[in-house]
Amino acid sequence: MAEERQFHLEIVTPDRQFFVGQAQELTVPAIDGSLGVLDGHEPAVTALEPGLLRYRAGGEWHEAVVSQGLAEIMPDRVIVLVFSAERPEEIDWARAEAAKERAEERLRQKLSMRDYYNSKAALARALARLKAAKRH
Secondary structure, three states, X not given: OOOOOOEEXXXXXXXXXXXXXXXXXXXXXXXXXXXXXXXXXXXXXXXEOOEEEEEEEOOEEEEEEEOOXXXXXXXXXXXXXXXXXXXXXXXXXXXXXXXXXXXXXXXHOOOOHHHHHHHHHHHHHHHHHHHHHHHO
């Protein structure tokens, strides 16, 4: 049986290296939908939105809730730069629920465009965290 093709994957936040190693598959929450990556992918750079990132390393699937960021995709490596990444088991349900409620309240108020977009991003992140925590 042939060895499965792999690529180098780095998932990095400002405060830690979330994952560095070989992966067989990656799915990221791109702004225009979910994007799948395998070894040999065409070079690309894509913006990421808050959501669920999944990668298969060592034959096992792993999940992370990520915030906004970027992914640089090359045929033999992928670098994911996000503001935050957390495993579903690291999510504090009560804190995520409170963040969701705060974001929803801010969206109900008359806001500047900047505040509106910040609130939309906060709501998307809170919803992604709650969805991942519920699945776990």
